[in-house]
Amino acid sequence: MRGEGARLPRLESAGLDGWMVRLFERIDEQNLAWITALSRGCEAAFGEALVDLVPSYTTLLVLFDPLRLAPEEARGRLQALLAGLAPDERAEAGELHELPTWYDPSVGPDLPRVARHAGMSVEEVVACHAGRDYRVFALGFAPGFAFMGLLDERLEVPRLDTPRKRVPVNSVAIAGRQTAAYPAVTPGGWNLLGRTAVRLFDRDREGFSLLRVGDRVRFVPVDRATFESLGGDIAPMEAP
Amino acid sequence: MNQYTVIGFRVERAGPLALLQDAGRFGVRRLGVTQGGPADLHGWAWANRLAGNPWGTAALEVTFGGLALVAERDLTLAVAGADLGATLDGEPLPLWERVTCKEGQRLVFAAPANGLRAYLAVAGGFVAEPVLGSVACVVREGLGGFDGRGSRLAEGDRLTVGEPAPGAPSPAAAPAEARLDYRAPARLALLPGAQIGDFTGQSLFQAFNSAWRVDDRADRMGVRLTGPRLQCRIASLVSEGIGLGAVQVPPDGQPIALLNDRQTIGGYPRLGALTPLAASRLAQCLPGQEVRLVAGSSEQALAALRRFHGQLAQG
Numbered sequence: 001m002r003g004e005g006a007r008l009p010r011l012e013s014a015g016l017d018g019w020m021v022r023l024f025e026r027i028d029e030q031n032l033a034w035i036t037a038l039s040r041g042c043e044a045a046f047g048e049a050l051v052d053l054v055p056s057y058t059t060l061l062v063l064f065d066p067l068r069l070a071p072e073e074a075r076g077r078l079q080a081l082l083a084g085l086a087p088d089e090r091a092e093a094g095e096l097h098e099l100p101t102w103y104d105p106s107v108g109p110d111l112p113r114v115a116r117h118a119g120m121s122v123e124e125v126v127a128c129h130a131g132r133d134y135r136v137f138a139l140g141f142a143p144g145f146a147f148m149g150l151l152d153e154r155l156e157v158p159r160l161d162t163p164r165k166r167v168p169v170n171s172v173a174i175a176g177r178q179t180a181a182y183p184a185v186t187p188g189g190w191n192l193l194g195r196t197a198v199r200l201f202d203r204d205r206e207g208f209s210l211l212r213v214g215d216r217v218r219f220v221p222v223d224r225a226t227f228e229s230l231g232g233d234i235a236p237m238e239a240p
Numbered sequence: 241m242n243q244y245t246v247i248g249f250r251v252e253r254a255g256p257l258a259l260l261q262d263a264g265r266f267g268v269r270r271l272g273v274t275q276g277g278p279a280d281l282h283g284w285a286w287a288n289r290l291a292g293n294p295w296g297t298a299a300l301e302v303t304f305g306g307l308a309l310v311a312e313r314d315l316t317l318a319v320a321g322a323d324l325g326a327t328l329d330g331e332p333l334p335l336w337e338r339v340t341c342k343e344g345q346r347l348v349f350a351a352p353a354n355g356l357r358a359y360l361a362v363a364g365g366f367v368a369e370p371v372l373g374s375v376a377c378v379v380r381e382g383l384g385g386f387d388g389r390g391s392r393l394a395e396g397d398r399l400t401v402g403e404p405a406p407g408a409p410s411p412a413a414a415p416a417e418a419r420l421d422y423r424a425p426a427r428l429a430l431l432p433g434a435q436i437g438d439f440t441g442q443s444l445f446q447a448f449n450s451a452w453r454v455d456d457r458a459d460r461m462g463v464r465l466t467g468p469r470l471q472c473r474i475a476s477l478v479s480e481g482i483g484l485g486a487v488q489v490p491p492d493g494q495p496i497a498l499l500n501d502r503q504t505i506g507g508y509p510r511l512g513a514l515t516p517l518a519a520s521r522l523a524q525c526l527p528g529q530e531v532r533l534v535a536g537s538s539e540q541a542l543a544a545l546r547r548f549h550g551q552l553a554q555g
Contacts (some may be wrong), residue, residue, distance in 0.1 A: 012434035015513030016541045018483040020434065027478060038436070039270075052269045054481025056505050061481025063269075069551065071538050138479060139272035140505035143381050143551070146272075201271075203388075208372060209271040 008022065009082050010077055010111075017051065017066050018076055024058040027149065029135050032214045035060050036091035041081040046074070051067075055213045056138040057147075093213040094135060099132070101172050101219045102227035103194035106236040108172065110157075110191035118154050126221055129172075129193060134179055136215045144183035144201030144209040148217055151177045163189035168237065170195050172219060197222075197232035200210050245367045247312045247490065248401030251393050255306025255349065258393040260300040260353060260366055260385050263540030266411035275484065276384060277500050279460055280357050282548065283321020286418055286425070287361035289552055290338045292410040297365035298375050300393075302358045305349040316363035316404065320414065322355025322422060322524055323545040324472045336414040338513035355422035355524040364402040378501055380461070411428035411555040418551060422524040428497075429536035429544070430487060439489075443470040447511055448533055452495070456527040457487045460501040463522055465531065469493030472509045479507040485514030487533070497522055516549060542544035 009230065011116055012020040021038060024031045035055045042050060042062050049069035054061035064074050103126040115122045134148035141147075151174055158169070158176045164180050164187060167173070171182045173190035177218050182188060183201035244387025261284065266326075271547030278284030278301055290296045305324040318338050319326055326333040327348050328341060335358075339346060349358060368375040368386045372423050377392070386399060395397075436444070452465035471494045482488070486498045488508035496516055498506075499522075514522065515536060525531060 013431055013538070014433065014481075014510070015316055016486055016515050016545065018481075018513070018536055020480065022434075033549045050264050052275075054269045054504055057478045059478075059480040061269075061483060063483060066542055066545065070542065088497075097555045138505055139270060140479065141272065141503055143273045143383070164312055205369065207271070210275075213270060 003165070005012045006079055014061055016071060018061055018063045019071075019074060020060060020079060021060045021082070022058065023060065026139065026190050027237070028056045031058060031085035032094070032137070033089065036086065036214050037085055037088035038081060039086065041085065042174070045077045045081055049074070051112045053193070061117040068138065079217050094216040095212070096133070096218065097210060097217040098220050099172075099196040099198050099221045100219050100227065100230055101194045102224055102232055102234075103129075103221055105225065108194035109237050110194045114155065114157050114174070114191055117145065117157050120154070122185070125155065125193070128155055129174065129179065130219045130221050134217045136211050136217065138213060139209065141148060142168075142182075142184055142186050144211065145180060146211040146217070147178055147180060148199070149178045153177065157191050159189040160191065166238070167234070168195070168235070170197070170200070172196055172235065174216050181238050195227070195232060197227055197230035244403040245400040246379060248315055248333035248362055249309040249347070251307070251395055251397040252310050253306065253308040253466045254393045254395050254397070255302065255304065257303040258307050260298050260368060261301045261377060262375050262537065263296040264500065265372055265376050265378075265384070268372050269481065272501060273372060273383065274378055274381060274504060275500050276374065278359065278376040279500050280321050280359070280520040282520045283357065283512055283524070284298045284359045284422070286320040286336065286414050287318045287359035288365075289410055289555055290320065290336070290412070290414060291316060291361035292404060293363065293365050293405070294405060294407070297303055297361065297501055298360050298368065300366065302360060302544055303356060304351050307349040311341045311343055311345045311347065311400070311531040312321065312398070313343045315401070316438055317341055319358055319360050321359045324358045325353050326358065336419045338387060338410070338412045347392070352526060356438045356526055357495055357524060362401050362408040363404040367400045368377045379500060379538045392545050400525040413463060415551065417540050418555075420521075420524070426521055426529070426531040427534045428518040428522055429515045429541055430441045430512045430518065431515065431536055431541060433486070433510045433540055435472065436511040436512060438473045438509055439511065440471045440473070443472070446470065448535055448553040449497075451455065451530045451532060453502055454522075454525045454527050454529045454531060458527060460499055461524070462496045462502055463525070465495045467494070470495065470501040474509050476507045476543040477509060479505045483513055485519035487511045487514060499523055515544065517544055
């Protein structure tokens, strides 16, 4: 496959009921179209024996029912799929979601510190974070929590030394070269920049999660009045 | 719920953790949603089998005990898995057997005597509205359970049950070999994974030749094992999917075996993965109990899983 070492893709044992397909060494947007194509291929090739798929940055974990499909048979099907794999062009484009976001220290208490770290003004940090589209590389940590990237290098800030016990729902955050928005109240160690008005995980929505692996996300800065009119929660962060 | 349901039990005292569990939530890992389902597949499957229910029927997973239920009608039920000192109107309740319970009787789970998690199945199954295809209760995610919002049982809850399915007669009691003694030494079969070669030779020797102690940091997400400090040449990976039973080793060198409510992706190197039945066995271990890791093959693990299902089918 494109530009990768001879040892990839590689099938690794992930227990009695799983194969880890390692496709790439590094995180790259280009990976998504291949991982999506392999996911679709697995759905067709495994049928009822497929239990679940876990796409991530460089890998696809394929979980199957070993009583319906013995592990060695599953491996054979995956090898056949890999031999004929072509990138999924629909995934190459990705569905675009716009997330209206209020960037303000009252809901994004780490804005000033990130600005100091980056040697920018708060306004420049906002413009920089909202200035590019991000791809969803993986979902995990919590239902609907999308790991997105890649962030502008200038905004690369480490995680907090001590994670917050309660990050408010819809908080928009950065860590390393990634960004995310919290779909639920959870503990969290990412740096909070603001809050979006869009529900990310909603049981009234078909499929529950707004974001899927391969989607594109654009954060759109809005002022407080617009944020409120969109149903955004303006309650300030509690002191840690 | 469009099927026939009635109130089966009223919860008089909820105890620390009683959860509704069907086989689990599948096909949703890509949404970041975890699997859920019974931490001990063996006990859960036998309780359902003895109650005459098909595979996948929802049963109650009772952890530690402390649960008191009052039957709101005559019911056929079975309790399998841990011995939590269950009684019916004060009389010891036989485990691994089908039991009849009359309206008004009190079913009480006291405290762990052997194992950690008991499974209560009732003929017809417990019934709730599925969320993302399953009623499996995952508290952390707020999904499943009787209210659909991931709530553990609470005092005053009324538990709905379905109509017993007519079908092939099920056994009235489990065979002796299915009735596990969870106090016996636990030898957990582990299938080595891709990073096994990244651990130092000494660490690999220690991993498979040491007694590991189940830490009190153990829950449905994972069970931490304490013992020698394992050293891996890689500290972390790009985050990737995690299967049931995966044994990850964070930089502190103390392995964590990941169970049903694990997060869907993670980046610690892994020794490998416990087999499904080994993960179930670990889920019955109390903090402080000793376990050993035994390197196994996928052929052996598949044969063991087939034996389990074969025994269950014949029962």
